[in-house]
Amino acid sequence: MRDDDVDLLDLARRIAGRAGRGEEIEVYATRRRDTDVEVFGGEVESLSVSGVHGVGIRVVANSRQGFAWAGSLDADLVDDALAEARDNVEFGQPDEWYGLASGADVADLSDRDSADLGAAHLELWRDDLLAVTADDKVQLALELEKATRSADTRVRGVEAAGYGDAAIETAVANSLGIGAQSRRTVCSAYAVAMAGAGVETQTGYGFSAGRTIGDLDLETIPRDASERAVRLLGARQPRTSRLPVILDPLVTRAFLGVLSAAFSGESVLKGRSPFAGREGEEIASAAVSLVDDPTDARALGASTHDSEGVPVRRNELVVGGALRGFLENVYTGRRAGRPSTGSAVRGGYKSMPGVGVRALRMEPGRLSPGEVMASVPEALYVQSVSGLHSGTNPISGDFSVGAEGLMVRAGELAEPVREVTIASTMQRMLRDVAEVGSDLTFLPGPVAGVTLLISEMTMSGA
Amino acid sequence: MRVVRGETTGFAHTADLTEAGLRSAAEAASAAARGDSAGVNVVPLAMQHVDATHEVLILPEDVEKARKVDLLARADSAAREEGSAITSVTVGYADAHRRFQVANSLGLLAADDQVRTRLRVECVAKGDSGMQTGIEAPGRSVGFELFDDVDAEEAARLAARRALTLLSAVPAPVGRLPVVLRRGAGGVLFHEACGHGLEADLVGKEASVFRGRVGERVAPESVTLVDDGAYPREWGTYAIDDEGTPARRNVLIDRGVLSDFMWDYMRARKEGRAPSGNGRRESYRHLPMPRMTNTFLLAGDEDPEEIIRSTDRGIYCVRLGGGEVNTATGDFVFGVTEGYLIEDGEVTAPIHAAQLTGNGPEALAGIDMVGSDFETWTGICGKSGQGVPVSSGQPTLRVNGLTVGGTSGA
Numbered sequence: 001m002r003d004d005d006v007d008l009l010d011l012a013r014r015i016a017g018r019a020g021r022g023e024e025i026e027v028y029a030t031r032r033r034d035t036d037v038e039v040f041g042g043e044v045e046s047l048s049v050s051g052v053h054g055v056g057i058r059v060v061a062n063s064r065q066g067f068a069w070a071g072s073l074d075a076d077l078v079d080d081a082l083a084e085a086r087d088n089v090e091f092g093q094p095d096e097w098y099g100l101a102s103g104a105d106v107a108d109l110s111d112r113d114s115a116d117l118g119a120a121h122l123e124l125w126r127d128d129l130l131a132v133t134a135d136d137k138v139q140l141a142l143e144l145e146k147a148t149r150s151a152d153t154r155v156r157g158v159e160a161a162g163y164g165d166a167a168i169e170t171a172v173a174n175s176l177g178i179g180a181q182s183r184r185t186v187c188s189a190y191a192v193a194m195a196g197a198g199v200e201t202q203t204g205y206g207f208s209a210g211r212t213i214g215d216l217d218l219e220t221i222p223r224d225a226s227e228r229a230v231r232l233l234g235a236r237q238p239r240t241s242r243l244p245v246i247l248d249p250l251v252t253r254a255f256l257g258v259l260s261a262a263f264s265g266e267s268v269l270k271g272r273s274p275f276a277g278r279e280g281e282e283i284a285s286a287a288v289s290l291v292d293d294p295t296d297a298r299a300l301g302a303s304t305h306d307s308e309g310v311p312v313r314r315n316e317l318v319v320g321g322a323l324r325g326f327l328e329n330v331y332t333g334r335r336a337g338r339p340s341t342g343s344a345v346r347g348g349y350k351s352m353p354g355v356g357v358r359a360l361r362m363e364p365g366r367l368s369p370g371e372v373m374a375s376v377p378e379a380l381y382v383q384s385v386s387g388l389h390s391g392t393n394p395i396s397g398d399f400s401v402g403a404e405g406l407m408v409r410a411g412e413l414a415e416p417v418r419e420v421t422i423a424s425t426m427q428r429m430l431r432d433v434a435e436v437g438s439d440l441t442f443l444p445g446p447v448a449g450v451t452l453l454i455s456e457m458t459m460s461g462a
Numbered sequence: 463m464r465v466v467r468g469e470t471t472g473f474a475h476t477a478d479l480t481e482a483g484l485r486s487a488a489e490a491a492s493a494a495a496r497g498d499s500a501g502v503n504v505v506p507l508a509m510q511h512v513d514a515t516h517e518v519l520i521l522p523e524d525v526e527k528a529r530k531v532d533l534l535a536r537a538d539s540a541a542r543e544e545g546s547a548i549t550s551v552t553v554g555y556a557d558a559h560r561r562f563q564v565a566n567s568l569g570l571l572a573a574d575d576q577v578r579t580r581l582r583v584e585c586v587a588k589g590d591s592g593m594q595t596g597i598e599a600p601g602r603s604v605g606f607e608l609f610d611d612v613d614a615e616e617a618a619r620l621a622a623r624r625a626l627t628l629l630s631a632v633p634a635p636v637g638r639l640p641v642v643l644r645r646g647a648g649g650v651l652f653h654e655a656c657g658h659g660l661e662a663d664l665v666g667k668e669a670s671v672f673r674g675r676v677g678e679r680v681a682p683e684s685v686t687l688v689d690d691g692a693y694p695r696e697w698g699t700y701a702i703d704d705e706g707t708p709a710r711r712n713v714l715i716d717r718g719v720l721s722d723f724m725w726d727y728m729r730a731r732k733e734g735r736a737p738s739g740n741g742r743r744e745s746y747r748h749l750p751m752p753r754m755t756n757t758f759l760l761a762g763d764e765d766p767e768e769i770i771r772s773t774d775r776g777i778y779c780v781r782l783g784g785g786e787v788n789t790a791t792g793d794f795v796f797g798v799t800e801g802y803l804i805e806d807g808e809v810t811a812p813i814h815a816a817q818l819t820g821n822g823p824e825a826l827a828g829i830d831m832v833g834s835d836f837e838t839w840t841g842i843c844g845k846s847g848q849g850v851p852v853s854s855g856q857p858t859l860r861v862n863g864l865t866v867g868g869t870s871g872a
Contacts, residue, residue, distance in 0.1 A: 386788070387817050392797075
């Protein structure tokens with residue numbers, strides 16, 4: 001049988017069903033189809049279509065765990081992976097908490113049949129995306145590039161423009177009776193404008209994402225890209241100072257993405273979360289409420305179940321500044337004496353389940369971005385940051401990142417700045433959140449964006 | 463499968479190696495390139511022979527899993543024995559054996575067999591001031607003989623000591639300061655600050671500050687930058703690139719003068735020149751593009767100790783995290799993961815993680831002392847969603863001013 005025709009849940013159940021006495025088997029199977037178009041200078045630079053599929057198999061026996069994967073759904077290769085995973089069990093350190101999801105992990109949501117989660121209420125798949133021809137996708141990218149080029153006379157080129165989509169199906173089954181499948185479609189388009197004459201160049205990014213091509217806002221992309229590039233023209237390095245900082249929704253998303261590790265039960269277990277053991281304590285200003293809610297279909301990371309087959313749910317992490325709890329998968333939950341929160345995530349079929357967010361957001365406040373700017377006499381508006389991963393110590397929370405953006409004076413964007421760094425600690429930044437904007441924006445990836453006002457940070461410049 | 467028609471590339475990949483599967487991918491790639499069915503061309507293929515850059519002595523698949531696991535256990539205990547402040551140790555061992563063959567309708571047929579082995583130790587230390595991490599991750603394009611050169615327990619102790627040292631770190635200073643980069647530590651700066659801007663795809667898109675500057679002075683005479691994919695045993699080494707072009711040593715900046723960019727097939731063809739052996743891809747699922755291999759700033763003749771002694775106030779960087787660059791503007795950032803203050807010509811207190819920001823051409827021009835020592839650093843470079851193994855290397859050197867983004871004072 002061609003891999004395209006294999007029923008994933010069926011395959012996963014069949015392999016999981018081969019568990020012997022005293023052995024647990026979990027099979028995670030996935031299949032995705034991707035299309036990516038890149039255009040440059042009015043021509044298609046590349047159009048790529050691809051299909052990827054594979055299985056990850058986990059075996060637990062005698063309190064030991066083994067894992068192996070195959071980049072194929074071919075019966076023989078899947079059998080080899082199962083044999084390899086069984087072999088790897090022998091090399092693991094024993095740990096009494098190893099184990100797979102079972103009926104107990106889905107019991108508190110028993111109104112949903114665990115075998116039938118693929119049919120749960122979330123509609124994350126759009127057949128019409130699959131019907132769009134490659135030519136139409138190419139046309140969209142070419143028009144996007146053209147519109148970006150002509151959005152402003154100061155735009156001198158388009159560094160890159162493109163379109164991409166994916167249709168992703170996954171199934172998880174294990175020998176303890178878990179069986180779940182889901183599928184989703186996503187698509188996005190982007191453009192990077194280059195503005196400036198002579199030696200100066202500034203770049204700006206615009207993009208839009210959704211579940212099908214009709215969700216994309218193709219007018220915003222060129223406008224954002226050109227505006228964000230043009231408004232940085234003439235940027236200079238400012239003097240070092242301490243001042244209020246306003247984060248663009250994209251920047252907030254980036255910070256929250258790094259911060260999210262601190263809410264993982266895995267980080268807590270490994271002694272890597274600055275919030276470990278602090279449930280109930282105030283860890284942020286009262287303006288801050290953080291929730292990971294993959295049941296919200298507006299989030300592109302929404303899902304019906306997690307990577308171990310446990311149904312997802314809305315998990316409150318911080319409410320009004322107080323730490324509510326952590327995210328757990330089956331293993332970290334057992335170690336912590338708590339049930340799984342349906343937060344197992346995987347990087348793909350090649351990886352074991354870790355713990356992570358799928359749809360993290362900061363609950364929006366009442367002020368519009370303009371009102372946030374008007375609420376302080378002077379501030380640094382951060383349009384983009386760089387080096388966030390290299391410049392952040394997720395364990396200590398220290399961070400220092402490169403930033404570019406504009407000064408804000410009397411509620412208006414003023415002169416642009418570049419080559420600055422902003423530094424603080426994640427813990428301090430959370431306590432210094434003075435306002436959360438009303439502009440909650442769902443973005444590709446597991447974290448949503450929103451405008452944020454931080455009462456004070458160090459801006460290093462000349 | 464890549465189908466090129468004019469400047470347009472159609473691409474499709476499949477794991478289905480049956481004739482039907484291959485045909486279907488070929489048709490998808492051709493359709494994507496707007497190709498027409500021009501009939502059948504028969505192209506004779508003869509395997510080109512390229513000498514291996516070095517011999518791999520112990521294939522990782524010939525080593526029992528138990529020996530690899532034992533290595534991890536020994537490294538784990540060695541790190542923990544460094545002190546009770548070490549609260550968490552993560553040790554990883556990875557090996558990869560990558561074989562590929564590439565053929566094209568111009569008659570090229572070539573193959574390579576690449577082996578890489580790496581150890582990674584990450585330690586967390588906890589003290590009154592909070593938690594700190596230390597990492598050591600040696601890797602080479604060799605098999606299990608890596609551990610003839612690399613003592614896993616010593617690497618673990620090094621990672622642990624880094625984390626412990628940082629427990630007494632002081633806040634990093636703020637503002638523009640001279641930065642001394644210890645040998646090996648600063649390669650990533652030049653990888654980010656100049657290397658990416660010298661990749662021909664970005665140059666071709668006018669997205670590089672180095673465009674049109676070949677033949678111009680871009681750095682002091684003491685600076686020579688090479689990208690050497692054929693350097694034996696290094697992490698970014700290979701015999702042929704992922705398009706079948708042999709790897710070689712390419713001089714990018716020759717005694718301060720920009721001499722060339724790094725080329726893959728498509729960008730070289732457009733300029734009517736030969737590719738430079740830099741066409742790389744993460745896997746068969748990705749399109750090739752110009753990428754760095756082992757990027758080295760070559761040693762000079764100053765005494766490394768003297769470089770520190772002649773710096774009144776600055777930062778001494780022993781280890782950097784990753785970095786990023788906007789090639790269009792040349793602006794870059796990178797994180798200092800192990801750094802110290804330099805006060806009155808001496809290395810003093812360790813500093814908290816800080817970000818260095820600067821501009822590639824300005825940082826190059828600002829190199830004012832180049833040491834006589836040399837060391838390399840191993841990493842994975844990400845570009846357009848593709849990660850490839852690279853190394854970078856450099857002698858101890860000084861950049862006269864970079865912006866340090868700390869939290870002290872201000």
